Structures are given as structure tokens and as C-alpha cells.
Amino acid sequence: MRSITKIGLAMGVALLAAAPVWAHHAFAAEFDGKTPVKLQGTVTKMEWINPHAWIHIDVKDKDGKVTNWMVECGTPNTLLRRGVNKNSVTPGMEIVVDGYQAKDGSNKANGRDVTFADGRKVFLGNTGTGGPGDAPEK
């Protein structure tokens, strides 16, 4: 990612079909591939803020100690267009986050996969034409 980011920043371009585009910033500069985390916890709040939304969860360890984690999500504008809104993720919901921890060791992770306790994805994509967010044909 670092090399891709470098090229992207130097050239200032999104290579669309040729390579996946970068998001608002370099996730690989923020999160550590060597520390994958799997967190199950209770949502305390979701921050609908730009450039990326964040979900906060309380995670209880085996000794009962509760730690609050922050999980980075997609850009709010797009999430809204995909049908995610303030009622989709609310305090008290149980979610499971499969992601990577922040490089500085703080309790932050990227939301690589975010699912509800029953396995349903919190953020659903739709592969194929005609999906949500797909401009109507004109």
C-alpha cells in the first residue's frame, strides 16, 4: 500500500480499473497489518463525521474488563447513499469487527469486516450493475 500510496500522491491520480483506488487517506499508514484484531462488543455510539465515520464499541475481555474501541468506517456520504443511516448502527447493538489495530497501539481499528452478532454484514455492497448507489440509467 505504501508504494501505491506514494505513486498515487506523487502523480495525484486515481487509477480506476487498473488498481483499487485509495480512500481518503492511507489506511496502511494508520493501521498495522501485523496486529489483526477480532473484536466483539456493544455499540456505544457511531460518529457520522467526515472524512470517515467511526463506530465506538465496548469490548469485554475474559476477566470482565471493558475497553472502548474506535472503528474506522467508510465516508458518510457514500454510506448514506448505500442505505446506511443513523438507525442502522445504534447504541446497544452487538457487532463483530475483524480488522487491524492502529500502529500506535491505541484502541483503534479499521473496520475491515463489520458484522452483526448473527453474521449479517453491517455494510452491504452489491456486486453487479443496478445496485444501490448505481446511477439510474439515463
Added chain:
Amino acid sequence: MKLRCVVVGVLTAVMAASTAAQKTWTPPRTADGQPDLEGVWSNATITPLERPADLAAKAFFAPSEVAAYEKRVVENANVDRRRSDITADVGLAYNEAWWDRGTHVVKTLRTSLIVDPADGKIPALTAEGERRAAAVAEQRRLHPADGPEDRGLTERCILWPTAGPPMMPSAYNNNYQIFQGPGYVAIMVEMIHDVRIIPLDGRPHLPPNVRQWLGDSRGHWEGNTLVVETTNFTNKTRFRGSSEDLHLTERFTRTDPDTILYEYTVNDPATWTKPWTAQVTMTKSDSRVYEYACHEGNYGMVGMLEGARAEEKNSAKAGAK
């Protein structure tokens, strides 16, 4: 889908002869008589800027080829999968719920956004352009994240490299709202929350010592086409490595009620060996432009700098052992 292909095919034929298109369809006028470009438009498309190698000899798709190509590209770009390269998995492993790149090729059915040169590729860099790109890369290598100024303009919420000018399809929030008033056109860009105000009254450009992140745009009408010339960029506004002497010419032509044919020509002899031109079709959108207040919660900048400090500590520890 079949119907769409037929429609697209007809559209291509019409757009291929743009003067003919202007003769066959006259855009409505605003209250003060300008051709009407107002509304929300999306330029999301899967068509790449440069022509992919496997399509090197093919400037246009046949209408019958489009559906399969779109399906393949969308599935490949958006498939939700774990990547074996762990760094790539951290950085890129999001499915399309996170993206809004569109799912269709441009309505002209071109295989690249670049229409000139004919090979669909950006011309070679000049020696000066190469030196500048190398200097930027070297600075980035030596000082990846000493402070926020070392990070890109995107991460600092200053400029999005595809927001324009020129306006290019990007990962998400590909939405633009055009407003027209007497003597002015304004373009509000969702990503990342800029409004470009373009005077149409023939006033000269700003003096050369005044430099702006978005440059200095001046517009005029040529028939039904809005032509916008932009100069006076800063030396930090690098459109694909351009210099501050970049001279950009954009052309907006509404070719039917739901389409603007947007074309831009990049002329920067200090960077490229010849000018180049790209075209994107913009589609009328029923969506609205949402505010993208980029700095609102830019925790990522803090996270990246803290990440760099943690890496330095780890390297120092490893060196001391």
C-alpha cells in the same frame, strides 16, 4: 440491458459527430439566455483514464460488448476478499459498500477517457517533468510523515486530486452541482467540498504572481459549449505531476437532457512532451450533493502521524538490540 446497449449505441453515433448532436438537440436556456447546465451531475464511471493494455487496439466498445465488460470490471474491483498481501489487505480490502465508483462505461463507449493522443495514453514526461516527479518521490521517501505537511493534499483536506479542475471520476462522492447566474457559472464539487466560481464577463486572468490552489478560471460560450480556461495554479497543485504553468481548457456541452459531454485539454510543456485531452460523460443525477466537511473528524491524520512515531520507536529499539 439490451435496450440500454441500443440506446448507448445510438448515443455514440450522435456524440461522435458532436456538431451534428448540437444541431439535433438544442439545450434549454437559463433565464438570462445561457445554455442550461444547471443541476446535479455524476461522473462516476468504470472507464479508466488510460486505455488498458488488453484494449490497446480498440478505441471504442461495440454496444454488444459493454455489459460483459462492465460486469467483469465491477466484480473484479468490488469483490469482497481477503488479500494475501497483508499490507494490501489493510489498505484496500473493502467491498463496494465503501466505494461509489459507478458501474458503467462512459456513454461514448470509449475504452479510455483519454481521446488524444489516439493511443489513449498520457504522453511521456519531459526531462523536467521526470525530475520533478523524482524529487517529490524522494522527499516522500525521506520524510514520509514528520509532520502533517509531509502528507498529501488529500489527507490534509486541502485538495482532492480528481475534484478539478479538471474534474475526474474518483472512488466516491463523484457529484457536482452546477449553478448559473448572470455572468457566472459556479461548480460545487462534493469531493472535497469546494466551489469554483467562473466569471464569464471576459475579464483577464489574475496577474501571474497570484497563485491559487484551484487556479483561476475564466469562461465563455462557443455556441452551446461552455469553454473554461484555467491558469495561475500553485506549484503545489499537482495534477498528475503538472507544473504551476499548467494551462487547462475544459469544454462542457449538454448533448441531451441527461448528459453533459465534458472534455478537458491539459497543456503543460514543462511536464509533458505534448498536450493531451480526455472526455467524460456526466449524467444527470437525482441525488443531492452532501456536505463533505473533510476536516470535521480527520482522526486519520493523527493516526498516521502517531503510526509513524510508533514505527520510529520500533526501528530505534530494533537498532539498539
